[in-house]
Amino acid sequence: MSWLAFFRPLFLWAMLFAAVPILIHFFQRRRTIRLDFSSVRFLREAAVKASRRKRLRRLLLLLTRIAIVAVIVLLFARPYSRFDPFGSFRNPQGRTFAWIDPTISMDYRTDAGTLAARARQGLASLDSTLVHSHELMVFEPCAGAFDVYEPGEESECEPVRHGPTNLGEALRAFRRERMRGTQLPSLVLFSDFQEGTAALVDTFLLSDSVFYPVVCVWLAPRHPYNYAIRVGGAPEGPSPYLECTVCATGRELASGEVSVISGALRTGHERVAVPRNDSASLRIETSAAARNAHGAVRLVPADPYPHDNVDHFVARTRDAVRVLIVCDDASCFPIAAALGAIDGSLWYEPRTLGSQEVRFEDLDSADVIVLAGLSRPARALQALFARRSLDAKVVVFSPAMDHGESSLTRDVFRHLGVRAAPEIVRAESPLSAVLPDTISVLWRGFPLARDRSVAVDRYLAPVPGDVLVRLSNRAALAAGTVDSAGHCWIVLATPLGIDPSNNLAETGFYVPLVDRLLSFGLSSVGARPHEWIAGRIERNPYYGRGVGAHVFDVNGKPVAQWSSQPTVGFDGPGVFRVQPRGEAAYWVAVHADPAEARLVYRRPQPGPAAKRFVKVVDREGFEEFLASIRGSSRLNLLWVVLGLLIVLEILLWQRRGRE
Amino acid sequence: MNEPKSGVSFLTPEHLTPIRSLNLRAKIIVEGLIAGLHRSPYHGFSAEFLEHRPYLPGESIRNIDWRKFARTDRTVVRLFEDETNLYARILLDKSASMGFSSRNGMNKYDYARTIAASLAWIFVRQRDAVGLVTFDDSIDAALPPRSTNVQLKNIIACLENSAPSSATRCGAAIDSAAHGIHKRGMCVLISDLFDDPRSIIQGLRHLRFKRQDTVLIWLLDPLEVDFRRDAPLEVHDVESDERVFLDGETAERFYRRGMRGHREQIEEACRELEIDWEIVTTDEPFHGALMRVLEKRRRLP
Numbered sequence: 019m020s021w022l023a024f025f026r027p028l029f030l031w032a033m034l035f036a037a038v039p040i041l042i043h044f045f046q047r048r049r050t051i052r053l054d055f056s057s058v059r060f061l062r063e064a065a066v067k068a069s070r071r072k073r074l075r076r077l078l079l080l081l082t083r084i085a086i087v088a089v090i091v092l093l094f095a096r097p098y099s100r101f102d103p104f105g106s107f108r109n110p111q112g113r114t115f116a117w118i119d120p121t122i123s124m125d126y127r128t129d130a131g132t133l134a135a136r137a138r139q140g141l142a143s144l145d146s147t148l149v150h151s152h153e154l155m156v157f158e159p160c161a162g163a164f165d166v167y168e169p170g171e172e173s174e175c176e177p178v179r180h181g182p183t184n185l186g187e188a189l190r191a192f193r194r195e196r197m198r199g200t201q202l203p204s205l206v207l208f209s210d211f212q213e214g215t216a217a218l219v220d221t222f223l224l225s226d227s228v229f230y231p232v233v234c235v236w237l238a239p240r241h242p243y244n245y246a247i248r249v250g251g252a253p254e255g256p257s258p259y260l261e262c263t264v265c266a267t268g269r270e271l272a273s274g275e276v277s278v279i280s281g282a283l284r285t286g287h288e289r290v291a292v293p294r295n296d297s298a299s300l301r302i303e304t305s306a307a308a309r310n311a312h313g314a315v316r317l318v319p320a321d322p323y324p325h326d327n328v329d330h331f332v333a334r335t336r337d338a339v340r341v342l343i344v345c346d347d348a349s350c351f352p353i354a355a356a357l358g359a360i361d362g363s364l365w366y367e368p369r370t371l372g373s374q375e376v377r378f379e380d381l382d383s384a385d386v387i388v389l390a391g392l393s394r395p396a397r398a399l400q401a402l403f404a405r406r407s408l409d410a411k412v413v414v415f416s417p418a419m420d421h422g423e424s425s426l427t428r429d430v431f432r433h434l435g436v437r438a439a440p441e442i443v444r445a446e447s448p449l450s451a452v453l454p455d456t457i458s459v460l461w462r463g464f465p466l467a468r469d470r471s472v473a474v475d476r477y478l479a480p481v482p483g484d485v486l487v488r489l490s491n492r493a494a495l496a497a498g499t500v501d502s503a504g505h506c507w508i509v510l511a512t513p514l515g516i517d518p519s520n521n522l523a524e525t526g527f528y529v530p531l532v533d534r535l536l537s538f539g540l541s542s543v544g545a546r547p548h549e550w551i552a553g554r555i556e557r558n559p560y561y562g563r564g565v566g567a568h569v570f571d572v573n574g575k576p577v578a579q580w581s582s583q584p585t586v587g588f589d590g591p592g593v594f595r596v597q598p599r600g601e602a603a604y605w606v607a608v609h610a611d612p613a614e615a616r617l618v619y620r621r622p623q624p625g626p627a628a629k630r631f632v633k634v635v636d637r638e639g640f641e642e643f644l645a646s647i648r649g650s651s652r653l654n655l656l657w658v659v660l661g662l663l664i665v666l667e668i669l670l671w672q673r674r675g676r677e
Numbered sequence: 678m679n680e681p682k683s684g685v686s687f688l689t690p691e692h693l694t695p696i697r698s699l700n701l702r703a704k705i706i707v708e709g710l711i712a713g714l715h716r717s718p719y720h721g722f723s724a725e726f727l728e729h730r731p732y733l734p735g736e737s738i739r740n741i742d743w744r745k746f747a748r749t750d751r752t753v754v755r756l757f758e759d760e761t762n763l764y765a766r767i768l769l770d771k772s773a774s775m776g777f778s779s780r781n782g783m784n785k786y787d788y789a790r791t792i793a794a795s796l797a798w799i800f801v802r803q804r805d806a807v808g809l810v811t812f813d814d815s816i817d818a819a820l821p822p823r824s825t826n827v828q829l830k831n832i833i834a835c836l837e838n839s840a841p842s843s844a845t846r847c848g849a850a851i852d853s854a855a856h857g858i859h860k861r862g863m864c865v866l867i868s869d870l871f872d873d874p875r876s877i878i879q880g881l882r883h884l885r886f887k888r889q890d891t892v893l894i895w896l897l898d899p900l901e902v903d904f905r906r907d908a909p910l911e912v913h914d915v916e917s918d919e920r921v922f923l924d925g926e927t928a929e930r931f932y933r934r935g936m937r938g939h940r941e942q943i944e945e946a947c948r949e950l951e952i953d954w955e956i957v958t959t960d961e962p963f964h965g966a967l968m969r970v971l972e973k974r975r976r977l978p
Contacts, residue, residue: 048908050922056774056785056901057845057871058914058921060935061928068931069923 025096025109025201032091039083043076079670082663089660093653103231103631106202107647113153113199116141116167117188118177119209119237120159122553123614125178126210126239127322133237134177137208140235140640144206145169147644155195157188164191180325180590180611181553185209185218196230204231210238211619219622223632233643234634238619239322243268245292246326246615247276247317249607250299259301260331262315266292267617278304280313290317312572312593312605326615330593330607339540340559341368342384344376344399349515350390350416352523356532373399382408382584383561386536390416390515393424402505403433409557410504412539416514417478427478434482434499434507441479448473449489451527469527476519477511486538487531496535498542506542508535550608552591558583560598567598729753763805764822764860766889767793768851769836770868772813773916776841778959779900788959789867789896790836795967796865801829809835812850813843819857844916845869848876855883863890865970869897871916874939878946885950892970893947893954902958904932 024030098105106112118124118141124134131139145154145167155164160175162184185207196203209215211234219234243266250261260278264271271292278286286304302315312332320327341357343350354368368388371380373396381387381401389399401408417427419442431440451472474489483499486508498508512520514532522528550556558580560566566581572593580586580596588594588608597603624632635643732741732752742755769789778784783791793809800807801824808822809832818835820828847868858864864884870877884891906925913920923931940956947954957966 048925050909050911051906052911052913053906054777054913054915056777056869056898056915058912058917058919059871060932060939061912061921061923065923065927065931066921069927072924072927 022097022099025098025106025111027095029091029095032094033088035091036084036087039080039087043080075670075673079667082667082670086660086663086667089656089663093656093660096653097656103229104204104233104633104643104647106204106231107148107152108653109201110149110151112201112204113155113195114144114148114204114206115155115157115164115192115195116144116206116208117157117185117192119183119185119207119211119215120175120177120179121183121212121215121614122178122180122325122610123210123212123323123617124237125323125325126242126617127324128239132178133210133239136237136637137235138177140208140237140637141167141206142169143641143644147647157184157191159184159187162187162191164188164195179553181555181587182611183209183215183218185215185222189222202230204233206233206235208235208237211236211622212238212614212616213618213620214613216620216622220624223622223624223628229631232624232628232632233640234622234632235640236619236621236634236636241268242617242619243321244323244326244615244617245271245274245317245319245321246612247315247329248326248609248612249315249329249331258303258305260286260304260315261299261301262329263297263299264290264292264317265297266294267615268294270294275318276300276302277316277318278302278313279316280304285313312607314593323615323617325591325610326612328591329609330591332593332605332607339385339536340383341386341388341536342376342380343368343370343388343390344373344392344396345370345388345390345515346372346392349513349517350388352515352528353388353390353532356529357536359529360533379561381411382557383559384411386412386414386539388414388416388514389426389430390414391418391420391513391517392426393418393420395426395429399426402503403429404503408503408505410506410543412506412508412536412543414514414535414539415507415509417510417512419476419478419513419517419519430507430509431482434501434509436480436482438480440481442476443479443493444476445474445489445491448475449477449491449493450474451495451522451531452488452490469525471525472520472522472527474512474520474522479511481509481511483507483509486535496531498535498538500542504543506539508539550588550606551611552588552608553611555585555587558586561585565599565601567596570595570597728756730756763800763803764808764862765796765800765805766808766810766822766854766858766862766864767796767832768854768864768866768868769793769809769811769839770813770845770847770850770866770870771811771817771839771841772845772847772869772871773841773843774845774869774871775896777898777901777915779898780960783959784841785869785896785898785959786841788957788963789894790839791963792894792896792957792966793865793867794833794836795963797829797832799967800824801826807832810854811835811839812847812854813841814846814850816850816853819854822862845872846876847872848878848880851877851880852883855880855887855889858884858887858889861888863892865892865894867894867896869901870895870939870943874942874946877943878950881946881950881952885952891950891952893943893952894966894970895943895954895956897956897958899958899960901936902956904929904936 096108096110098108107114118134118137124132124137126133128136130136141156146169148154154167156167157163158165158173158175159179160173192203192205207219211219223232246265246267248263248265250263262276264274264276271290274290274292276288276290277284283305286302288300288302290298290300292298312330314328314330317327341354343353350370354370357368369380369384373392373394376396376398378398378401381398387402402411402413415430418424428439449472450470451474474495477489477493477495479493481494481497483497485494485497487495489495489511494511496508496510498506500506512522514522516523522531560580561582561584566579568576569578569580571577572595574595577594578586578588591608591610593605593607595603595605621634622632624634633643729742729745730753732754736754740754742753745751745753771786775786775789776784797807797809804824806822806824807828809818809820811817811819818839820831820835822828847870851866866881866884881891881893906928909922909924910928911920911922912928944954946952953970955966955970957969
């Protein structure tokens with residue numbers, strides 16, 4: 019009977035009542051009396067048989083009464099099979115935790131309403147199916163925790179929201195709740211299970227020891243289709259064109275219309291037709307009003323998923339890069355000067371800090387970190403060697419050559435996988451800088467493939483990474499590599515600042531070299547171009563700088579204040595004006611998350627161990643599942659058995675009375 | 678109906694059990710019975726006129742001598758002289774089952790021989806010839822009918838010296854006793870009849886064939902008449918030493934059913950053979966039982 023378990027095992031103590039009929043039976047049992055009688059001729063065989071039958075009947079009556087007590091106790095104790103993991107949905111003391119996918123992909127409209135509405139209907143059905151005392155909890159995204167489900171009560175949170183799925187948060191809350199209760203909980207996930215969500219569920223099912231029932235209600239539409247528009251390039255300067263891409267997924271767009279809206283004006287217009295599962299690029303000529311402002315492109319006709327039918331753009335948008343130069347002396351000032359010489363709008367004014375002044379926040383708020391001529395490692399710089407402590411950065415390492423090889427150099431080289439200690443090589447004759455090839459990403463902007471004005475006397479060798487610039491003796495002048503933390507390290511073989519070992523800062527090669535090295539680094543870490551996606555958490559661009567910014571919507575209504583918080587984000591798509599304190603305001607366009615519109619769905623695939631406890635059903639399958647919960651065959655069987663036992667008891671009792 | 682007076686009211690088995698002498702017991706019963714009758718119209722079994730006596734209120738008017746009344750205008754009753762022309766035999770069952778008693782009082786055999794002694798007393802007192810046959814599975818003792826006082830003493834001595842024993846073969850014994858009868862007469866059979874009814878009927882039929890006016894006193898213990906037991910029983914047959922285990926309710930049900938069938942067969946046969954039968958239980962007062970038997974005889978045509 020190891021398969022049998024009880025929802026309310028304490029009721030099994032009531033089995034002691036089964037002793038009552040036994041005691042009554044034994045109390046009623048009388049002592050056999052010996053009777054010397056004149057003749058037993060009338061008491062022979064038939065009487066003996068009847069007496070045996072009667073004894074058997076009495077025993078049967080006793081067993082029936084015991085069985086009645088046992089069945090009643092079982093009905094109270096609510097048995098279930100351990101082999102039926104979904105039996106816990108029938109547990110009167112059980113708890114079921116439900117999560118409804120809040121991402122905007124759930125806003126996909128079907129004939130039966132949006133997916134989110136269908137999920138809420140499913141939740142209401144589940145609530146009406148469960149036993150009254152069974153607790154149904156639903157994840158409240160605003161509170162970040164599960165709360166008791168109240169039918170008809172409107173949640174304070176929006177049914178769908180922009181941003182990534184909060185499934186991870188919900189699963190963590192579920193784990194906490196699971197630890198809290200004694201009863202085995204159940205988990206119901208309502209989602210369209212887009213690729214990312216399904217993968218997350220798979221990971222959860224693999225990582226967690228799933229021995230409790232999980233029902234994944236798969237709400238994905240049967241034949242999904244979507245038309246989407248995305249701005250590719252905004253009109254900039256004198257360019258009158260706005261570039262955008264129209265995609266048709268799942269169904270052909272026979273005749274569409276794209277309008278450019280700037281303020282209250284329609285400043286551009288184009289017709290478009292896109293084959294099924296294809297895209298079309300458009301260059302829409304816009305009026306002058308749109309070129310210096312911001313606006314939106316709108317695609318008609320609408321489709322089941324409306325969030326990507328409008329996209330926003332901001333003309334002349336540029337997001338500057340923040341550079342932190344860590345240097346202990348004045349030798350590094352040419353680096354900052356070079357950045358200023360390249361393009362003032364591209365780079366914020368670099369900050370220069372001593373190695374002992376640097377804090378974690380300084381590193382975190384910078385896009386590019388230049389470590390120039392440091393001989394001693396600073397404690398804060400250790401964060402660059404640690405995984406997952408910082409977002410991907412571009413780190414330019416310029417070694418110190420004055421006092422020989424430094425400990426920081428050893429640390430950097432070891433971090434980048436060079437076990438052997440680098441040697442300082444003294445050139446017999448000054449070496450010039452040579453680009454490694456003509457197709458290099460560094461090529462554009464360089465005046466010459468070889469600059470003979472450069473003279474490098476001393477350099478480190480070997481330098482870890484792919485060679486970006488060589489010396490004339492084919493030794494590496496600069497090499498780039500991406501470490502395990504995602505940082506792009508650009509390591510120079512010779513100092514980048516003023517140093518006796520080279521004359522880089524005195525040549526015309528210097529500014530393009532700094533510009534191209536940093537551009538290469540930024541492209542390697544994907545830092546540019548930056549896009550704001552609604553709901554996505556981004557690093558606060560003002561974090562650690564001591565200045566903040568106010569954010570206003572297109573109507574001038576304040577929507578956020580960015581100050582010292584490390585991360586910021588926009589709740590929805592649109593155009594917003596950022597007003598930094600003491601700096602010029604600029605506009606940002608926030609796009610809807612294109613990942614939500616991909617319409618790529620996948621059923622969660624539990625591993626072999628979790629397969630028994632995980633049920634993946636569509637909406638109709640979920641209704642069938644609920645029907646199976648309602649009609650608990652085991653309990654119904656017990657009721658039938660109880661009825662039969664009572665009938666048997668009555669028959670035996672009546673027969674006994676007749677006798 | 679003549680009700681026994683206070684003088685005979687204590688002639689119950691309980692009262693008479695301490696009296697060991699059967700002779701005395703029978704004398705008390707018979708004298709008590711006669712005293713209780715108090716000028717009773719009973720005048721034995723003969724038909725010879727003896728005298729007249731005054732009619733007493735309460736007596737049946739059938740006994741009034743209407744001719745005398747017509748002549749003298751007095752209501753008188755005719756009494757008859759006894760005769761010794763009746764040959765009576767008392768057939769007494771002395772099987773082991775007759776020794777059964779459900780109470781501590783008198784068992785069936787004691788009761789039966791008391792009845793037998795009383796009847797013998799009455800017969801002898803009426804100058805009828807009376808004999809005794811005791812039997813169990815066969816005839817044990819047989820005293821041919823005589824009407825002398827010595828015969829009475831012999832009968833009582835025989836009764837006193839006998840005890841219940843052995844199994845019942847009532848039918849065969851009656852049949853065997855009937856073989857020895859050659860004269861027309863009367864037989865009083867006292868038995869519990871715990872035997873195969875077919876053989877009993879066969880014996881009764883044989884008695885009737887021998888022109889015996891037969892009276893059957895079916896003597897039973899109260900428990901044999903009304904078998905009531907609730908508790909489980911281990912029933913021990915005193916004759917066969919057989920043991921049966923069964924619960925009280927089932928025993929009661931089956932005993933009653935069996936007894937009813939047995940009784941119906943015997944009664945049916947008695948009606949057919951014109952045999953008087955009377956069921957007597959051992960808790961009844963003797964005079965009541967005897968009165969019923971005698972009353973039945975008196976009403977015969």
